[in-house]
Amino acid sequence: MHLVCIIGPPAVGKMTVGRAVCDLTGYRLFHNHMSIEPLLGVFDFDSPSFRRINRLVRREVIAEAVASDLLGLVFTVAIDFDRPSETARMRELVAPVERAGQPIDVVELDAPQRIRLAREGSPDRVDHKRSKRDVEWARAHVVEMETHARFTSDPARDGDLLAGHRHLRLDNSHGEASVTAERIVAELGLPRRA
Known part of the structure; x- marks a missing residue:
């Protein structure tokens, strides 16, 4: 399992x-809000x-x-690179894959905050992330979180998130998911769906 x-x-x-990427490869998607949203009703x-x-x-x-x-x-997730506990948790999450000797790749996407704030409220985002339906709150939450968290790595300072595994950094400012996915599949040599 890759x-x-x-x-x-x-x-x-x-x-x-x-x-x-899943559409191109046949892989399955486990995005971070698949575990977040059910818990927000309780905690x-x-x-x-x-x-x-x-x-x-x-x-x-x-x-x-x-x-x-x-x-x-x-698997998708936002990681605060200023909190060593978050990078340690990431290593804990991938440990079963490493123990099985299966491949792991990290793809890091980036885009300026103004572009990301404009994406809040998009139909795809609110359809899959119930907590993001209050768009003004969601935008304010992004700005507030980024005053005390660093979600983009600095290769010179942080190195690669998972040592020994490929780490591909891509600008996703253009917002064309299919273009970014094609690049990921090509650069990582992922298998294409038959």
Whole structure:
């Protein structure tokens, strides 16, 4: 099972690009809000219970994907590079894939904040992310989060997120998911759906 981790700041297009990669390859998509949204009905975002169960769900889905007959899994997540605990959790999530000797690639998307804020409220985003339906709140939340978090890596300072695995950095300012997905598939040599 090939794991492709798409990382980047909020509203950079991780889910949309991930879906386009899956369309090209036949891989399955596990975007970060698939574990977030069900928990928000019970726990406050970022509360200890929310964080613990969110990590558990993500860890178990990835571990089961390794044990299954999936060709590949695209997992999306935003990581604060100023919090070593978040990069450590990422390494914990991919550990079952590493133990199985299966390939892991990291794709890091970036786009300026003004472009990402304009994406808040797009039909695709609000259809799959119930918590983003209040567009003004969602935009304010992005701005607020980015005052104390760094969601884009600095290669000189941070190196690669997962040492020993490919780390592809792409500008996703153009907003054409199919173009970005084609580039990911080509540059990583991913198999194309028959």
